[in-house]
Amino acid sequence: xxxxxxxxxxxxxxxxxxxxxxxxxxxxxxxxxxxxxxxxxxxxxxxxxxxxxxxxxxxxxxxxxxxxxxxxxxxxxxxxxxxxxxxxxxxxxxxxxxxxxxxxxxxxxxxxxxxxxxxxxxxxxxxxxxxxxxxxxxxxxxxxxxxxxxxxxxxxxxxxxxxxxxxxxxxxxxxxxxxxxxxxxxxxxxxxxxxxxxxxxxxxxxxxxxxxxxxxxxxxxxxxxxxxxxxxxxxxxxxxxxxxxxxxxxxxxxxxxxxxxxxxxxxxxxxxxxxxxxxxxxxxxxxxxxxxxxxxxxxxxxxxxxxxxxxxxxxxxxxxxxxxxxxxxxxxxxxxxxxxxxxxxxxxxxxxxxxxxxxxxxxxxxxxxxxxxxxxxx
Numbered sequence: 001x002x003x004x005x006x007x008x009x010x011x012x013x014x015x016x017x018x019x020x021x022x023x024x025x026x027x028x029x030x031x032x033x034x035x036x037x038x039x040x041x042x043x044x045x046x047x048x049x050x051x052x053x054x055x056x057x058x059x060x061x062x063x064x065x066x067x068x069x070x071x072x073x074x075x076x077x078x079x080x081x082x083x084x085x086x087x088x089x090x091x092x093x094x095x096x097x098x099x100x101x102x103x104x105x106x107x108x109x110x111x112x113x114x115x116x117x118x119x120x121x122x123x124x125x126x127x128x129x130x131x132x133x134x135x136x137x138x139x140x141x142x143x144x145x146x147x148x149x150x151x152x153x154x155x156x157x158x159x160x161x162x163x164x165x166x167x168x169x170x171x172x173x174x175x176x177x178x179x180x181x182x183x184x185x186x187x188x189x190x191x192x193x194x195x196x197x198x199x200x201x202x203x204x205x206x207x208x209x210x211x212x213x214x215x216x217x218x219x220x221x222x223x224x225x226x227x228x229x230x231x232x233x234x235x236x237x238x239x240x241x242x243x244x245x246x247x248x249x250x251x252x253x254x255x256x257x258x259x260x261x262x263x264x265x266x267x268x269x270x271x272x273x274x275x276x277x278x279x280x281x282x283x284x285x286x287x288x289x290x291x292x293x294x295x296x297x298x299x300x301x302x303x304x305x306x307x308x309x310x311x312x313x314x315x316x317x318x319x320x321x322x323x324x325x326x327x328x329x330x331x332x333x334x335x336x337x338x339x340x341x342x343x344x345x346x347x348x349x350x351x352x353x354x355x356x357x358x359x360x361x362x363x364x365x366x367x368x369x370x371x372x373x374x375x376x377x378x
Contacts, residue, residue: 040122148164160182246296
């Protein structure tokens with residue numbers, strides 16, 4: 001029959017193997033689990049053998065054995081045997097101790113193993129769960145401001161819960177493209193807006209209306225954006241309706257608008273297919289404010305632009321027949337152009353401008369718009 005000592009060794013080795021397997025399975029560092037076991041043993045000892053004691057547990061990382069120590073203060077005459085020890089008794093252990101020192105006295109109970117195991121299991125499970133949540137949090141934090149794919153799990157109170165495998169994301173009504181419907185089992189893309197820590201694990205908030213979603217969709221489709229040859233300078237969106245993006249090229253030979261449109265419009269069409277009915281204007285960014293504003297009003301043609309750089313205010317003159325196109329339905333085109341450029345834009349027809357005197361603080365410049373692309377004309 002195996003001795004009690006050999007059984008204890010076998011148990012310790014089995015315990016260590018199980019702990020390592022658990023760590024590998026869950027992707028958790030062994031030290032996190034060792035700390036959890038020590039915390040569990042301290043909790044078990046205090047609950048069963050004396051909560052007043054100041055104790056610590058030493059868990060051998062190599063052998064799996066553990067020892068419980070009471071931490072006592074060395075005093076001349078102890079008033080509390082639980083927390084204090086006399087100088088004489090301390091020096092009987094080690095002659096170097098002095099009054100005021102802290103001494104560790106082993107108090108591991110003979111029957112502590114069974115109680116400790118029961119308590120440790122509960123605490124370790126909790127620590128493992130917390131560690132898993134931490135890993136998931138860090139994983140998705142690194143993906144913040146990026147696109148993820150998931151499957152619609154359920155819809156509750158108009159909130160769409162998306163299964164991401166290890167956890168789920170929430171697409172709130174405000175972040176949903178108007179007119180879109182989401183059904184159980186649908187696979188959709190969304191943009192990670194924020195990752196929050198909660199008691200129940202990380203909460204991942206996603207969006208399909210964020211300007212960053214449109215930007216990332218283009219980056220997935222356009223190699224020139226991926227390698228940095230072409231850059232998206234700004235984005236303006238009215239989700240489900242219309243969007244504008246301003247692009248520029250860092251290489252003179254590369255047409256930034258053409259790169260984003262793609263051969264026969266395939267690249268921009270892939271983005272449009274993801275967004276449904278949303279129309280997209282791709283315009284060329286220009287360091288000259290007047291030219292950039294004229295471009296931003298595409299597909300309308302612009303005669304001249306007057307700018308006040310200090311106040312970021314501009315007055316744009318367009319042909320009479322282009323006025324409604326420049327303003328857009330319910331002011332949409334002008335509104336998006338203002339968002340895209342960061343300028344306040346006042347649009348006048350040529351006949352209206354002729355009847356008004358130009359503000360002296362503005363310098364009027366005749367401009368010719370750069371090439372632009374829109375997925376559908378007004």
